[in-house]
Amino acid sequence: MEVNELLREFVQQSATGDLKTSKYPKELKGYTSKVSFGMGAPARIPWIALTAPDITVSNGYFPVYLYYKQLNTLVLSFGISETNEFPEAWTREIVSKYETIESYFGQKVPRYGNSYVYKAYLVDTDGTLRQVGSDGNEPVANYEIEADLDRVLNYYQEATSSEVSNPTSVVSQGAFFLEKQLEDFIIDNWENTELGRQYDLIIEEGDLKSQQYRTDIGPIDILAKDKKTGSYIVIELKKGQTSDDTVGQIARYMGWVEDALGDQNVKGVIIAQSFDKKLQYALKRVTGVEVFIYEIDFRLKEFK
Numbered sequence: 326m327e328v329n330e331l332l333r334e335f336v337q338q339s340a341t342g343d344l345k346t347s348k349y350p351k352e353l354k355g356y357t358s359k360v361s362f363g364m365g366a367p368a369r370i371p372w373i374a375l376t377a378p379d380i381t382v383s384n385g386y387f388p389v390y391l392y393y394k395q396l397n398t399l400v401l402s403f404g405i406s407e408t409n410e411f412p413e414a415w416t417r418e419i420v421s422k423y424e425t426i427e428s429y430f431g432q433k434v435p436r437y438g439n440s441y442v443y444k445a446y447l448v449d450t451d452g453t454l455r456q457v458g459s460d461g462n463e464p465v466a467n468y469e470i471e472a473d474l475d476r477v478l479n480y481y482q483e484a485t486s487s488e489v490s491n492p493t494s495v496v497s498q499g500a501f502f503l504e505k506q507l508e509d510f511i512i513d514n515w516e517n518t519e520l521g522r523q524y525d526l527i528i529e530e531g532d533l534k535s536q537q538y539r540t541d542i543g544p545i546d547i548l549a550k551d552k553k554t555g556s557y558i559v560i561e562l563k564k565g566q567t568s569d570d571t572v573g574q575i576a577r578y579m580g581w582v583e584d585a586l587g588d589q590n591v592k593g594v595i596i597a598q599s600f601d602k603k604l605q606y607a608l609k610r611v612t613g614v615e616v617f618i619y620e621i622d623f624r625l626k627e628f629k
Contacts, residue, residue, distance in 0.1 A: 326350055328474055329467040331373070332390065333452035336399060338362065339371045339392055354478055363531025369394070369435045374404060375478070377485045381509050383408035383536055386415055388477045391426070391437055392448070399448050400426060401473055403441040403480070408537040415441065416484050436532065444473045507596070507619060508546055508562055512536050519617070520594065524549035524558050540585065545578050556590040557582050563597035568604035571595055576611055
């Protein structure tokens, strides 16, 4: 699918309330491609993101098309995750050269205001993109749309390549591989998990709030609600921590939910790769916390 065709379909679908994304390519120009129109209800800002290996939309920085429907504007952006702050970011050149989205619009926007604007396009009802500020707002030529994305991807390649060559970089160390990707996997496959059968993700105006749920003592990995009782469940992944640290962390967040959200029946779940004695003993003095063990199953299939 050509970029201009993808964008035309994307903006047209954004006006329909259809949230399905299966028809969109999973890869574009050598990068992982992900499209979102919202979860449960249409999002205020639908998006198309392209990510490098070991970087995700919930944990990193990436080129992204953000469609501000109320402003009738599609922004090609140097995107920054709002869910979880990534240790690395766009280069100083980009940060100093390009405006943030909020600065560009001159007003507070619903989401992604701290990301940087490379190019903005006015959007017609038929999906045609037009130049902002040009005489008569002429339609943007297909080759220009393609060239704009290529330039942003060149910046992205330079940024991620410099990290890979740096042995202390989180990307070169693979710090966001497997366990750190597990959080995204659980969210993306929520309805097919044991947790998804009993608990609902928290979604407001089509935007997912459950993942990296913000509190004044740090983000909760996943916060969900019981389908029957409406009580909260705090879900924490044991990511490179000691068992004691994980138990202390989930107890702290459960206490916050009890106070800040007024839920005296809050529960907790720790998701770990193994259940060791330290975890077992730590949990003896903490009530209302369960442990789920995850398994990674690699399969090889002959290509025919």
